Amino acid sequence: MAVTFYDVNSPAGLKKLDDYLLTRSYITSYQASKDDITVYGALSKAPSAEYVNVSRWYNHIDALLRISGVSGEGCGVTVEGSAPITEEAIATPPIGDTKAAAAEDDDDDDVDLFGEETEEEKKAAEERAAAVKKSAKKKDSGKSSVLLDVKPWDDETDMKKLEEAVRSVEMEGLFWGASKLVAVGYGIKKLQIMLSIVDDLVSVDDLIEERLTVEPINEYVQSCDIVAFNKICK
Numbered sequence: 001m002a003v004t005f006y007d008v009n010s011p012a013g014l015k016k017l018d019d020y021l022l023t024r025s026y027i028t029s030y031q032a033s034k035d036d037i038t039v040y041g042a043l044s045k046a047p048s049a050e051y052v053n054v055s056r057w058y059n060h061i062d063a064l065l066r067i068s069g070v071s072g073e074g075c076g077v078t079v080e081g082s083a084p085i086t087e088e089a090i091a092t093p094p095i096g097d098t099k100a101a102a103a104e105d106d107d108d109d110d111v112d113l114f115g116e117e118t119e120e121e122k123k124a125a126e127e128r129a130a131a132v133k134k135s136a137k138k139k140d141s142g143k144s145s146v147l148l149d150v151k152p153w154d155d156e157t158d159m160k161k162l163e164e165a166v167r168s169v170e171m172e173g174l175f176w177g178a179s180k181l182v183a184v185g186y187g188i189k190k191l192q193i194m195l196s197i198v199d200d201l202v203s204v205d206d207l208i209e210e211r212l213t214v215e216p217i218n219e220y221v222q223s224c225d226i227v228a229f230n231k232i233c234k
Helices: 011-023 034-042 052-067 087-091 098-106 119-140 159-167 204-212
Strands: 003-006 077-080 143-152 174-185 188-198 221-232
Touching (some): 003 011, 011 174, 034 052, 034 077, 052 174, 159 221, 204 221
């Protein structure tokens, strides 16, 4: 079912988008899709950190576009109140000074259109080919959605710093999602956080044992438990 957003560059529009992304990692799916590109393109600039969920999502999509691109089809999304921006406009770097471009046009006779590729051009082509190959490999990998309980040492643990420490863990194929604090008792709260993983790239057991419960994160984290683990259907 198509989703519609209104004037995402206004405070009211950003607030609604922020609320929408509170329990979602992506706009319409469990993986990045063209729907994410549509909303990303409608934003005139990076959202303020005040909109925590939008900012998290925006930075993630921005990174994907820079590294491997986004290939998911999505379910359809409409953004009203913003100028339409095509996927090509997002993927293509902005053109430089128009005066410089005009000057280059005047010098067309001096350009060898059939000259040999430079080393930089060859390197860039190889990197693009490697990125496409890597992206194709990831499509074949299964994905899972995981809900973790992250427990502090005591009621004096700074839960904001605990969450920052958890989210600081970065791995290929690991994507942090929405989170909330849940009361345990005696003034203690635990962090409950969603994440999605590419199964061939991330082991949740290794994530817990080798990253989340070792220094320096174990200054805040006492233990982690898997609450739910679900395969994401393709």
